[in-house]
Amino acid sequence: MFKKLTLIMMMLLCSVVPIHGQKSYLTLGLKAQPLAMTKVKITGKIVKKNIKKASYYRLEKAKGKASYRMLAKLKKPSYIDCQVTKNTRYRYRLTAYYKGKKLSSADATAYTGVGKATFFEYQRSDTKFTPTSIELKGTVENGLTPQGYYVYRKKGKKYALLAHIKAASKAFRYVDKKVKGGQGYSYQFAGYRKEGKKTYIGPKSSAITMYACHAIGTFTSHVTMQKGAYVLTLTSDAFNGPLTLTKQGLRLTCEQISDLYLDRWSLDGRNYTTDQKITLMPGKSLYLLVKSQSHQVITEDKLEVDLEEDASSCRYASCPANFKTPYDATGYAQLNFEYIH
Numbered sequence: 001m002f003k004k005l006t007l008i009m010m011m012l013l014c015s016v017v018p019i020h021g022q023k024s025y026l027t028l029g030l031k032a033q034p035l036a037m038t039k040v041k042i043t044g045k046i047v048k049k050n051i052k053k054a055s056y057y058r059l060e061k062a063k064g065k066a067s068y069r070m071l072a073k074l075k076k077p078s079y080i081d082c083q084v085t086k087n088t089r090y091r092y093r094l095t096a097y098y099k100g101k102k103l104s105s106a107d108a109t110a111y112t113g114v115g116k117a118t119f120f121e122y123q124r125s126d127t128k129f130t131p132t133s134i135e136l137k138g139t140v141e142n143g144l145t146p147q148g149y150y151v152y153r154k155k156g157k158k159y160a161l162l163a164h165i166k167a168a169s170k171a172f173r174y175v176d177k178k179v180k181g182g183q184g185y186s187y188q189f190a191g192y193r194k195e196g197k198k199t200y201i202g203p204k205s206s207a208i209t210m211y212a213c214h215a216i217g218t219f220t221s222h223v224t225m226q227k228g229a230y231v232l233t234l235t236s237d238a239f240n241g242p243l244t245l246t247k248q249g250l251r252l253t254c255e256q257i258s259d260l261y262l263d264r265w266s267l268d269g270r271n272y273t274t275d276q277k278i279t280l281m282p283g284k285s286l287y288l289l290v291k292s293q294s295h296q297v298i299t300e301d302k303l304e305v306d307l308e309e310d311a312s313s314c315r316y317a318s319c320p321a322n323f324k325t326p327y328d329a330t331g332y333a334q335l336n337f338e339y340i341h
Helices: 002-014
Strands: 026-036 039-049 056-063 069-074 078-081 089-098 101-111 114-119 133-143 148-155 158-165 171-176 184-195 198-201 208-211 217-226 229-236 243-246 251-254 260-266 277-280 285-292 303-306 331-335
Touching (some): 026 089, 039 089, 039 101, 069 078, 101 133, 114 184, 158 184
Antiparallel strands (some): 026 039, 056 089, 089 101, 114 133, 133 171, 148 158, 148 184, 243 277, 251 303, 260 285
Protein backbone atom coordinates (compact mmCIF):
# COMPACT_ATOMS: atom_id res chain seq x y z
CA MET A 1 0.00 0.00 0.00
CA PHE A 2 2.79 2.40 0.89
CA LYS A 3 4.68 1.66 -2.34
CA LYS A 4 1.55 2.11 -4.48
CA LEU A 5 0.71 5.47 -2.82
CA THR A 6 4.28 6.70 -3.29
CA LEU A 7 4.17 5.77 -6.98
CA ILE A 8 0.93 7.70 -7.53
CA MET A 9 2.37 10.81 -5.83
CA MET A 10 5.50 10.63 -7.99
CA MET A 11 3.39 10.40 -11.16
CA LEU A 12 1.33 13.46 -10.16
CA LEU A 13 4.49 15.39 -9.35
CA CYS A 14 6.06 14.52 -12.71
CA SER A 15 3.01 15.83 -14.56
CA VAL A 16 3.73 19.33 -13.26
CA VAL A 17 7.47 19.49 -12.64
CA PRO A 18 9.92 18.50 -15.42
CA ILE A 19 11.77 15.22 -14.93
CA HIS A 20 15.38 15.73 -13.97
CA GLY A 21 17.39 16.49 -17.08
CA GLN A 22 14.29 17.28 -19.22
CA LYS A 23 14.16 20.78 -20.72
CA SER A 24 11.36 23.01 -19.39
CA TYR A 25 8.99 24.32 -22.03
CA LEU A 26 5.89 26.47 -22.33
CA THR A 27 4.39 27.41 -25.73
CA LEU A 28 2.46 30.65 -26.09
CA GLY A 29 -0.27 32.00 -28.34
CA LEU A 30 -1.12 35.72 -28.44
CA LYS A 31 -4.12 37.84 -29.41
CA ALA A 32 -4.25 41.65 -29.60
CA GLN A 33 -7.78 43.02 -29.81
CA PRO A 34 -8.63 46.72 -30.12
CA LEU A 35 -11.41 47.64 -27.67
CA ALA A 36 -11.56 51.24 -28.85
CA MET A 37 -9.48 53.61 -30.93
CA THR A 38 -7.35 54.30 -27.85
CA LYS A 39 -7.35 50.91 -26.12
CA VAL A 40 -5.96 47.46 -27.01
CA LYS A 41 -6.40 44.25 -25.02
CA ILE A 42 -3.47 41.79 -25.19
CA THR A 43 -4.16 38.21 -24.14
CA GLY A 44 -1.64 35.38 -24.06
CA LYS A 45 -2.68 31.75 -24.11
CA ILE A 46 -0.60 28.79 -22.98
CA VAL A 47 -0.85 26.22 -25.75
CA LYS A 48 1.49 23.56 -24.35
CA LYS A 49 3.67 23.21 -21.29
CA ASN A 50 5.45 20.82 -18.91
CA ILE A 51 5.69 23.28 -16.02
CA LYS A 52 2.98 24.64 -13.73
CA LYS A 53 3.39 28.26 -14.83
CA ALA A 54 5.94 30.76 -16.08
CA SER A 55 7.86 32.82 -13.55
CA TYR A 56 6.92 36.04 -15.37
CA TYR A 57 6.13 37.50 -18.81
CA ARG A 58 7.78 40.32 -20.72
CA LEU A 59 5.49 42.34 -23.03
CA GLU A 60 7.01 44.43 -25.82
CA LYS A 61 5.39 46.83 -28.26
CA ALA A 62 6.25 48.40 -31.62
CA LYS A 63 4.48 51.08 -33.63
CA GLY A 64 4.28 50.32 -37.34
CA LYS A 65 7.67 49.02 -38.53
CA ALA A 66 9.66 50.42 -35.57
CA SER A 67 11.71 48.21 -33.25
CA TYR A 68 10.17 46.59 -30.17
CA ARG A 69 10.35 48.41 -26.83
CA MET A 70 9.61 47.16 -23.33
CA LEU A 71 5.99 47.83 -22.35
CA ALA A 72 5.43 45.82 -19.12
CA LYS A 73 6.62 42.93 -16.97
CA LEU A 74 3.66 40.72 -16.08
CA LYS A 75 2.81 37.92 -13.69
CA LYS A 76 -0.12 36.86 -15.88
CA PRO A 77 -0.22 36.90 -19.70
CA SER A 78 -2.82 39.66 -20.08
CA TYR A 79 -2.64 43.44 -20.37
CA ILE A 80 -4.69 46.44 -21.54
CA ASP A 81 -2.67 49.02 -23.44
CA CYS A 82 -4.15 52.52 -23.20
CA GLN A 83 -1.06 54.23 -24.65
CA VAL A 84 -2.15 53.95 -28.29
CA THR A 85 -3.24 56.45 -30.90
CA LYS A 86 -6.11 56.25 -33.39
CA ASN A 87 -5.77 54.65 -36.84
CA THR A 88 -2.39 53.11 -36.02
CA ARG A 89 -1.05 49.58 -36.40
CA TYR A 90 0.82 48.12 -33.40
CA ARG A 91 2.84 44.94 -33.00
CA TYR A 92 3.08 43.13 -29.68
CA ARG A 93 5.44 40.41 -28.47
CA LEU A 94 4.91 38.40 -25.32
CA THR A 95 7.79 36.33 -23.94
CA ALA A 96 7.52 33.76 -21.13
CA TYR A 97 10.39 33.21 -18.65
CA TYR A 98 10.98 30.39 -16.18
CA LYS A 99 13.70 30.70 -13.52
CA GLY A 100 15.37 33.48 -15.51
CA LYS A 101 15.41 31.55 -18.78
CA LYS A 102 13.41 32.43 -21.89
CA LEU A 103 10.89 29.73 -22.80
CA SER A 104 8.96 31.04 -25.84
CA SER A 105 7.53 34.13 -27.52
CA ALA A 106 4.37 34.94 -29.48
CA ASP A 107 3.52 37.91 -31.69
CA ALA A 108 0.26 39.66 -32.56
CA THR A 109 -0.86 42.86 -34.30
CA ALA A 110 -3.69 45.29 -33.67
CA TYR A 111 -5.07 48.19 -35.69
CA THR A 112 -6.78 50.99 -33.74
CA GLY A 113 -9.03 52.02 -36.59
CA VAL A 114 -11.71 50.56 -38.82
CA GLY A 115 -10.39 47.54 -40.72
CA LYS A 116 -10.04 47.20 -44.48
CA ALA A 117 -13.26 46.44 -46.33
CA THR A 118 -13.24 43.31 -48.52
CA PHE A 119 -15.89 41.93 -50.86
CA PHE A 120 -16.65 38.23 -50.57
CA GLU A 121 -14.32 36.08 -52.60
CA TYR A 122 -17.19 34.30 -54.39
CA GLN A 123 -19.27 37.40 -55.10
CA ARG A 124 -20.86 36.09 -58.30
CA SER A 125 -21.89 32.74 -56.85
CA ASP A 126 -22.81 33.71 -53.28
CA THR A 127 -24.95 36.76 -54.02
CA LYS A 128 -28.19 37.31 -55.89
CA PHE A 129 -28.46 39.45 -59.00
CA THR A 130 -31.39 40.07 -61.34
CA PRO A 131 -32.18 42.59 -64.10
CA THR A 132 -33.62 44.86 -61.36
CA SER A 133 -31.20 44.42 -58.45
CA ILE A 134 -27.61 43.55 -57.47
CA GLU A 135 -26.70 42.14 -54.05
CA LEU A 136 -23.30 42.95 -52.54
CA LYS A 137 -21.67 41.15 -49.60
CA GLY A 138 -18.41 41.67 -47.77
CA THR A 139 -16.64 41.96 -44.46
CA VAL A 140 -14.11 44.08 -42.59
CA GLU A 141 -10.79 42.45 -41.81
CA ASN A 142 -8.90 43.27 -38.59
CA GLY A 143 -9.39 46.54 -36.76
CA LEU A 144 -12.50 47.71 -34.94
CA THR A 145 -16.05 46.72 -35.80
CA PRO A 146 -17.58 49.46 -37.97
CA GLN A 147 -20.62 51.36 -36.75
CA GLY A 148 -21.83 51.53 -40.35
CA TYR A 149 -20.83 51.47 -44.00
CA TYR A 150 -20.55 53.74 -47.03
CA VAL A 151 -21.28 52.19 -50.44
CA TYR A 152 -19.79 53.78 -53.54
CA ARG A 153 -20.68 53.26 -57.22
CA LYS A 154 -18.67 54.41 -60.20
CA LYS A 155 -20.10 57.36 -62.07
CA GLY A 156 -18.00 58.38 -65.04
CA LYS A 157 -14.37 58.12 -63.97
CA LYS A 158 -14.99 58.58 -60.23
CA TYR A 159 -16.82 56.76 -57.46
CA ALA A 160 -19.78 58.57 -55.89
CA LEU A 161 -21.56 57.81 -52.61
CA LEU A 162 -24.48 55.48 -53.31
CA ALA A 163 -25.73 54.53 -49.85
CA HIS A 164 -25.12 54.96 -46.13
CA ILE A 165 -25.80 51.88 -43.99
CA LYS A 166 -26.06 52.20 -40.21
CA ALA A 167 -25.20 48.75 -38.88
CA ALA A 168 -22.63 47.87 -36.21
CA SER A 169 -21.31 44.64 -37.69
CA LYS A 170 -18.24 43.25 -39.46
CA ALA A 171 -20.58 41.67 -42.03
CA PHE A 172 -21.62 43.93 -44.90
CA ARG A 173 -24.68 43.49 -47.15
CA TYR A 174 -26.39 45.87 -49.55
CA VAL A 175 -28.89 45.47 -52.41
CA ASP A 176 -28.64 48.06 -55.17
CA LYS A 177 -32.06 48.51 -56.80
CA LYS A 178 -31.08 51.62 -58.76
CA VAL A 179 -29.94 49.59 -61.77
CA LYS A 180 -30.90 48.97 -65.39
CA GLY A 181 -31.11 45.43 -66.74
CA GLY A 182 -28.14 44.26 -68.80
CA GLN A 183 -25.80 46.98 -67.51
CA GLY A 184 -22.68 46.55 -65.41
CA TYR A 185 -21.81 48.60 -62.32
CA SER A 186 -18.57 48.96 -60.37
CA TYR A 187 -18.66 49.19 -56.58
CA GLN A 188 -16.52 49.89 -53.54
CA PHE A 189 -17.43 50.06 -49.85
CA ALA A 190 -15.83 51.13 -46.56
CA GLY A 191 -16.65 50.90 -42.87
CA TYR A 192 -16.70 53.87 -40.50
CA ARG A 193 -16.78 54.78 -36.79
CA LYS A 194 -17.65 58.00 -35.02
CA GLU A 195 -15.52 59.24 -32.11
CA GLY A 196 -17.00 62.40 -30.66
CA LYS A 197 -17.80 64.74 -33.54
CA LYS A 198 -15.35 63.14 -35.94
CA THR A 199 -16.03 60.28 -38.38
CA TYR A 200 -13.22 57.87 -39.17
CA ILE A 201 -13.51 55.93 -42.43
CA GLY A 202 -11.56 52.70 -42.90
CA PRO A 203 -9.69 51.70 -46.08
CA LYS A 204 -11.97 51.17 -49.08
CA SER A 205 -12.40 47.76 -50.64
CA SER A 206 -11.02 46.89 -54.05
CA ALA A 207 -13.51 47.57 -56.84
CA ILE A 208 -15.73 44.86 -58.29
CA THR A 209 -18.05 44.95 -61.32
CA MET A 210 -21.44 43.24 -61.19
CA TYR A 211 -24.17 43.07 -63.84
CA ALA A 212 -27.90 43.52 -63.41
CA CYS A 213 -28.74 40.40 -65.37
CA HIS A 214 -30.34 36.96 -65.41
CA ALA A 215 -28.59 34.45 -63.16
CA ILE A 216 -29.32 31.96 -65.95
CA GLY A 217 -28.78 33.53 -69.35
CA THR A 218 -31.51 33.27 -71.97
CA PHE A 219 -30.76 33.14 -75.70
CA THR A 220 -32.57 32.65 -78.99
CA SER A 221 -30.98 30.76 -81.85
CA HIS A 222 -31.32 30.44 -85.60
CA VAL A 223 -29.48 28.13 -87.98
CA THR A 224 -29.08 28.76 -91.74
CA MET A 225 -27.13 27.09 -94.54
CA GLN A 226 -24.40 28.89 -96.50
CA LYS A 227 -22.56 26.85 -99.15
CA GLY A 228 -22.53 23.58 -97.23
CA ALA A 229 -21.81 25.19 -93.90
CA TYR A 230 -23.92 26.05 -90.91
CA VAL A 231 -24.24 29.58 -89.67
CA LEU A 232 -25.51 29.37 -86.11
CA THR A 233 -26.79 32.73 -84.88
CA LEU A 234 -26.93 33.02 -81.10
CA THR A 235 -28.69 36.14 -79.78
CA SER A 236 -28.31 37.12 -76.15
CA ASP A 237 -31.24 38.52 -74.20
CA ALA A 238 -30.93 42.23 -73.41
CA PHE A 239 -30.95 41.40 -69.68
CA ASN A 240 -28.13 38.84 -69.81
CA GLY A 241 -24.62 39.47 -68.59
CA PRO A 242 -21.58 39.42 -70.92
CA LEU A 243 -20.61 35.93 -72.07
CA THR A 244 -16.94 35.29 -72.86
CA LEU A 245 -16.36 32.13 -74.92
CA THR A 246 -13.24 30.31 -76.03
CA LYS A 247 -12.77 27.89 -78.91
CA GLN A 248 -11.38 25.32 -76.47
CA GLY A 249 -14.73 25.36 -74.66
CA LEU A 250 -16.76 24.81 -77.83
CA ARG A 251 -17.97 21.29 -78.70
CA LEU A 252 -19.94 20.52 -81.88
CA THR A 253 -21.78 17.24 -82.53
CA CYS A 254 -24.11 16.06 -85.27
CA GLU A 255 -26.13 12.84 -85.62
CA GLN A 256 -24.40 11.78 -88.86
CA ILE A 257 -21.29 13.95 -89.07
CA SER A 258 -18.54 13.52 -86.46
CA ASP A 259 -15.92 15.93 -87.79
CA LEU A 260 -17.60 19.30 -87.33
CA TYR A 261 -15.50 22.27 -86.29
CA LEU A 262 -15.84 26.01 -85.81
CA ASP A 263 -14.22 27.68 -88.79
CA ARG A 264 -14.73 31.28 -87.73
CA TRP A 265 -17.07 33.43 -85.73
CA SER A 266 -18.37 36.99 -85.90
CA LEU A 267 -20.16 39.60 -83.84
CA ASP A 268 -21.82 41.32 -86.81
CA GLY A 269 -22.38 38.50 -89.33
CA ARG A 270 -20.02 40.11 -91.85
CA ASN A 271 -16.52 40.28 -90.43
CA TYR A 272 -15.51 36.77 -89.32
CA THR A 273 -12.45 36.07 -87.17
CA THR A 274 -10.40 33.08 -86.03
CA ASP A 275 -9.68 34.63 -82.61
CA GLN A 276 -9.51 32.09 -79.78
CA LYS A 277 -11.74 34.16 -77.49
CA ILE A 278 -14.83 36.28 -78.08
CA THR A 279 -17.33 38.11 -75.84
CA LEU A 280 -21.06 38.26 -76.54
CA MET A 281 -22.63 41.34 -74.96
CA PRO A 282 -26.26 41.62 -73.76
CA GLY A 283 -28.77 42.15 -76.59
CA LYS A 284 -26.19 41.29 -79.27
CA SER A 285 -25.69 38.29 -81.59
CA LEU A 286 -22.84 35.87 -82.18
CA TYR A 287 -22.47 34.14 -85.56
CA LEU A 288 -20.68 30.77 -85.68
CA LEU A 289 -19.57 29.38 -89.06
CA VAL A 290 -19.54 25.57 -88.65
CA LYS A 291 -17.99 23.23 -91.24
CA SER A 292 -17.12 19.57 -91.77
CA GLN A 293 -13.43 18.63 -91.96
CA SER A 294 -14.18 16.04 -94.64
CA HIS A 295 -16.33 18.57 -96.52
CA GLN A 296 -19.52 16.61 -95.96
CA VAL A 297 -22.71 18.45 -96.77
CA ILE A 298 -24.63 19.27 -93.63
CA THR A 299 -28.28 18.40 -94.21
CA GLU A 300 -31.26 18.05 -91.91
CA ASP A 301 -29.42 16.35 -89.12
CA LYS A 302 -29.63 17.79 -85.64
CA LEU A 303 -26.71 19.95 -84.65
CA GLU A 304 -25.81 20.07 -80.98
CA VAL A 305 -23.57 22.83 -79.75
CA ASP A 306 -22.06 22.96 -76.26
CA LEU A 307 -20.53 26.25 -75.27
CA GLU A 308 -18.48 26.83 -72.13
CA GLU A 309 -17.91 30.26 -70.67
CA ASP A 310 -14.28 31.26 -70.28
CA ALA A 311 -13.48 30.63 -66.60
CA SER A 312 -11.03 33.56 -66.51
CA SER A 313 -13.97 35.95 -66.68
CA CYS A 314 -15.20 34.61 -63.33
CA ARG A 315 -13.40 35.28 -60.11
CA TYR A 316 -12.42 32.02 -58.41
CA ALA A 317 -15.09 30.10 -60.33
CA SER A 318 -15.59 27.75 -63.23
CA CYS A 319 -18.67 28.62 -65.25
CA PRO A 320 -19.77 25.93 -67.71
CA ALA A 321 -22.65 26.79 -70.01
CA ASN A 322 -24.56 24.43 -72.31
CA PHE A 323 -26.59 25.29 -75.39
CA LYS A 324 -28.34 22.97 -77.86
CA THR A 325 -30.30 23.83 -80.99
CA PRO A 326 -31.95 21.83 -83.81
CA TYR A 327 -31.01 22.39 -87.44
CA ASP A 328 -32.76 25.16 -89.38
CA ALA A 329 -35.11 26.22 -86.62
CA THR A 330 -35.72 29.23 -84.51
CA GLY A 331 -36.19 28.35 -80.89
CA TYR A 332 -35.57 29.15 -77.28
CA ALA A 333 -32.27 28.24 -75.64
CA GLN A 334 -30.58 28.65 -72.30
CA LEU A 335 -26.99 28.87 -71.18
CA ASN A 336 -27.00 27.32 -67.75
CA PHE A 337 -24.39 28.76 -65.40
CA GLU A 338 -23.16 26.46 -62.66
CA TYR A 339 -20.79 28.16 -60.23
CA ILE A 340 -18.17 25.95 -58.62
CA HIS A 341 -15.95 27.25 -55.79
